[in-house]
Amino acid sequence: xxxxxxxxxxxxxxxxxxxxxxxxxxxxxxxxxxxxxxxxxxxxxxxxxxxxxxxxxxxxxxxxxxxxxxxxxxxxxxxxxxxxxxxxxxxxxxxxxxxxxxxxxxxxxxxxx
Amino acid sequence: xxxxxxxxxxxxxxxxxxxxxxxxxxxxxxxxxxxxxxxxxxxxxxxxxxxxxxxxxxxxxxxxxxxxxxxxxxxxxxxxxxxxxxxxxxxxxxxxxxxxxxxxxxxxxxxx
Numbered sequence: 001x002x003x004x005x006x007x008x009x010x011x012x013x014x015x016x017x018x019x020x021x022x023x024x025x026x027x028x029x030x031x032x033x034x035x036x037x038x039x040x041x042x043x044x045x046x047x048x049x050x051x052x053x054x055x056x057x058x059x060x061x062x063x064x065x066x067x068x069x070x071x072x073x074x075x076x077x078x079x080x081x082x083x084x085x086x087x088x089x090x091x092x093x094x095x096x097x098x099x100x101x102x103x104x105x106x107x108x109x110x111x112x113x
Numbered sequence: 114x115x116x117x118x119x120x121x122x123x124x125x126x127x128x129x130x131x132x133x134x135x136x137x138x139x140x141x142x143x144x145x146x147x148x149x150x151x152x153x154x155x156x157x158x159x160x161x162x163x164x165x166x167x168x169x170x171x172x173x174x175x176x177x178x179x180x181x182x183x184x185x186x187x188x189x190x191x192x193x194x195x196x197x198x199x200x201x202x203x204x205x206x207x208x209x210x211x212x213x214x215x216x217x218x219x220x221x222x223x224x225x
Binding site: 033035045047048056091095 | 144145147155156157158159162201203205212213214215216217218
């Protein structure tokens, strides 16, 4: 299995632009997580899906952030409009079921200038 | 707010010694516990999972869980320089409505 696949690996964008991050979970996994990592705040859970349904989005910082999972093999995290404080590494992770081991993608390093 | 606490370190351990990493969590109903290793600039990598009280061993790694004390630990025997990394403790609550909550990690340095 190829593992969790994220794209792009790096994204540099200007403030105010829309940013879309993509994730393909491990085949057969039913839970998907989006995290943001910064030096100050560590790994923060933004949202998680179970069977393509958003279960907990309490970590989404504000309305500028949205996430979708249209099918079992694809999810997006969108930031519109982006701001410099959104600069971070964004990770996607998946697990077979919600309380079991989660495996991470390589991450997307986002820089908003 | 469910919290997972770790000492940020750095924790410095001589090569060949035992490294001991600790983690406490606030949600008494937590069911699943994990240790991840993260090298600088890389993604978190799962090392151990533990679901019941006691010890679980896998090679040089031993995870220990004490639910009564809300405490999880990771022991690394025969520490190697390649073990130098940040170790993240992660906890799943039992309710199912919460995702995996991470501590901020302990930075471990193995001195050759």
